[in-house]
Amino acid sequence: MLSFLRICEYISFSTIIGSGIGVYLFSDQIKLSIVLAVSIALFIFLYLLNRQLQINYTKTIKDSDLLKKATLYGNVLQLENSPENIQITQEVEKALRYTQELIDDYKKTRKKARNIYYILQLGTIVFSGVTPILVLVDKLETGQAWLKWLPVICPAIASIVASVVTSFPFQENWISANRVVELLEAEQEKFILGANVSYRIYDVEDTTERGKKARNSIANFITKVNTIHLKQVEGQESTQQEEKKEEKNNLSAEQAKSLLKNT
The missing domain is CATH 1.10.287 (Helix Hairpins)
Structure with a gap:
């Protein structure tokens, strides 16, 4: 279809x-x-x-x-079709769905930041590379008045695009989102396979203890996922605070220079 x-x-x-x-x-x-x-x-x-x-x-x-x-x-x-088994399976599905939603959100962020970064970098390269050619074309007597403006417009556009690339952390967001995606996917596989001690339930012989261990492993899994997510959010906030501090320092430095010049 x-x-x-x-x-x-x-x-x-x-x-x-x-x-x-x-x-x-x-x-x-x-x-x-x-x-x-x-x-x-x-x-x-x-x-x-x-x-x-x-x-x-x-x-x-x-x-x-x-x-x-x-x-x-x-x-x-191995609890067969008991109500506890059905309930635990539903809880596992909810936990995995929550993790998958986070993974999908970070994948969207990664894709968007990566595409914007590549487009801006490509635009900078194109406009910077075309400029020498336009300078040579401008020296030719083509009779087109608008061609004389191109050697000025293209470098200006390239400078604007390059400043946008350096001003906004597209590359950093792309790399950090990719790292979070890898961590969440790895944690999801560890939980399903029981590769970690806190997720391991198949070595418990008693069925009652196995059910308690399963609930604890679900709680540990959600806690670990939230920890990974919160670290990423806190990292972005700290980066923004550092950028604001740098801007304030630059403004204070410029003000000090202007005062010295006036005196």
Whole structure:
């Protein structure tokens, strides 16, 4: 279903390109304009529909994976179909869902910060590299007045983009979010596999003690996840405070220099 709709989306996009070229070449043909308008509307509809279906499909797969992991954890308890086993399985599913939501949020942050950083870096490189070429073009007598402004505009844009890159910590946010994602995913695997002593339940022989151990391991897992998350939040707050202190120090230094000049 998704692949079929994706193919229809690509066909509508190619129809937009073809009808757009036709309207440009044959502007007196009203039918081509109608085809172009219908193709644009169809493309927008298919794009939004495919995006929503992809989100729902991804969410369904993640929910299925979480349920499988929770069921696996319940099978390790070996409490058969007792109410306690069902309750613990539900608690495990909630804990894993909470962790997965944090992982997805940090992945979005990582992707957004990484894309912005790469785009800004690429923009700086392009505008800085084009500037010498534009200087040579400006020396040629082309008769175009707007070409004379390009050697001035491009370096200015490159400087603005470079200042944005240095002013906002896109790279730091990307790296820190990636580190948190790796820590949360590793902690999730440790919890499922019982790789840590605080998560290990399969070596307890008594069923009652095994249930208590399972509840304690769930509590330890949530505590560890919250600790990782809070460290990241506190790290961002401390970074912002340090930046504010640096700004204050720079302002005080500039004020001191201005006072010395006035005296």
